[in-house]
Amino acid sequence: MKPMGAIPAEFLAPGPLRIAGRSAAEWIDAAGSSPVFVYDVGIATARVARFRAAMPPGLDLHYAIKANPAPPMIAALARLVDGLDVASGGELSLALAEKPAGRISFAGPGKRDAELEVAIIAGATINLESEGEAARAIAAGQRLCATPRLAVRVNPDMELRGSGMKMGGRASPFGVDADRVPALVRRIIKSGADWRGFHIFAGSQALSAEAIIDTQTETLALAGRLADDVGVMPPLVNLGGGFGIPYFPGDVALDVEAVGAALAERLAERAGSLAETRFAIELGRWLVGECGVYLTQVIDRKESRGETFLIVDGGLHHQLAASGNFGTVVKRNYPVAVAAAPYDAPTETVSVVGCLCTPLDRLADRVTLPIAQPGDIIAIFMAGAYGLTASPTAFLGHPQAAEITANVGQS
Numbered sequence: 392m393k394p395m396g397a398i399p400a401e402f403l404a405p406g407p408l409r410i411a412g413r414s415a416a417e418w419i420d421a422a423g424s425s426p427v428f429v430y431d432v433g434i435a436t437a438r439v440a441r442f443r444a445a446m447p448p449g450l451d452l453h454y455a456i457k458a459n460p461a462p463p464m465i466a467a468l469a470r471l472v473d474g475l476d477v478a479s480g481g482e483l484s485l486a487l488a489e490k491p492a493g494r495i496s497f498a499g500p501g502k503r504d505a506e507l508e509v510a511i512i513a514g515a516t517i518n519l520e521s522e523g524e525a526a527r528a529i530a531a532g533q534r535l536c537a538t539p540r541l542a543v544r545v546n547p548d549m550e551l552r553g554s555g556m557k558m559g560g561r562a563s564p565f566g567v568d569a570d571r572v573p574a575l576v577r578r579i580i581k582s583g584a585d586w587r588g589f590h591i592f593a594g595s596q597a598l599s600a601e602a603i604i605d606t607q608t609e610t611l612a613l614a615g616r617l618a619d620d621v622g623v624m625p626p627l628v629n630l631g632g633g634f635g636i637p638y639f640p641g642d643v644a645l646d647v648e649a650v651g652a653a654l655a656e657r658l659a660e661r662a663g664s665l666a667e668t669r670f671a672i673e674l675g676r677w678l679v680g681e682c683g684v685y686l687t688q689v690i691d692r693k694e695s696r697g698e699t700f701l702i703v704d705g706g707l708h709h710q711l712a713a714s715g716n717f718g719t720v721v722k723r724n725y726p727v728a729v730a731a732a733p734y735d736a737p738t739e740t741v742s743v744v745g746c747l748c749t750p751l752d753r754l755a756d757r758v759t760l761p762i763a764q765p766g767d768i769i770a771i772f773m774a775g776a777y778g779l780t781a782s783p784t785a786f787l788g789h790p791q792a793a794e795i796t797a798n799v800g801q802s
């Protein structure tokens with residue numbers, strides 16, 4: 392038997408699982424098919440409220456829509472946050488449907504000229520990832536007789552300790568090496584473009600408040616040094632984010648209140664070169680990861696050499712991360728439940744495997760679950776971020792999963 396992660400508190404009530412007031416079977420009925428992702432906007436709304444209460448006043452919150460770009464989710468969060476961060480031309484058009492361009496920023500390496508042009512015409516901020524991209528954006532602005540809004544993404548000297556995905560302190564396709572940033576900013580200002588400031592993102596999925604506080608401290612110091620060197624105050628400094636969520640056994644939720652208290656202190660003592668600067672934090676996973684549940688029905692149940700397998704109609708083609716194949720080194724179990732099982736149902740040790748013809752498609756490895764039969768619904772939690780759109784949906788030609796966004800009225 393192997394442990395699994397903790398079920399988010401919002402779904403922990405004893406007895407059959409309820410998501411946004413309905414049972415798993417009712418959601419599959421509502422979708423008309425299984426599997427289905429259900430996202431409870433009420434939970435994401437509560438995360439935004441917790442962020443606002445914890446963080447210093449005046450700090451902007453951006454939603455990084457790649458975490459969950461389902462249009463109703465973007466629409467709901469757009470009403471609650473100050474900005475949307477996008478990472479492709481496709482995401483840019485989704486964001487422009489929900490938020491004024493002045494509140495959208497566009498990061499990511501390898502932006503095509505056509506994407507730069509759409510951003511410039513709309514008036515979205517482009518977070519430049521390289522000097523070459525800066526030159527192409529400035530040239531596009533001249534071609535279009537439009538003033539591009541340009542921020543510089545900095546490849547910082549430090550990384551976010553303990554983060555699942557490190558993005559600083561090394562050679563990187565993301566951002567401009569810190570020592571080359573001041574010269575680039577001077578070129579941008581001289582070109583007549585509207586310089587919007589800095590974007591400094593040092594990592595993702597960190598659960599340690601201390602690590603995030605240290606990174607924010609260093610990020611603020613770096614932004615202060617760069618602003619000093621440039622000699623012009625940056626209108627905005629995007630401090631990155633990296634707030635993680637507890638997926639696995641032993642993970643402890645991030646103490647956001649400690650991060651907010653420390654950030655308030657650091658902002659109060661920031662460099663004079665940042666006196667009038669606005670600051671933003673950009674989050675994806677922490678806002679939406681816990682609000683989603685992936686529901687999939689058991690098709691078959693089999694024994695093999697002493698082990699029991701529940702074979703479901705979903706799999707890694709919808710929820711790659713739960714199979715341990717999306718950015719994790721060691722495969723560990725996401726929280727999983729048998730949706731309709733009573734609180735005191737007898738249990739067994741089983742593996743939940745998807746319907747794909749590959750041994751990679753294991754959604755839960757030797758976990759203790761209530762005994763389930765074909766037709767029963769398995770719930771896989773932590774499915775609100777980097778789920779369907781971060782999975783190889785075309786692999787093996789199975790049907791798409793449905794997505795339902797619930798409690799939209801609450802936002």
Ligand SMILES: *Cc1c(COP(=O)(O)O)cnc(C)c1O
Nearest residue numbers: 455458592595596673674675676
């Ligand atoms: C992916 C990404 C995010 C969101 O990361 P989360 O871990 O989901 O919060 C934020 N900013 C940038 C630049 C990103 O690439």
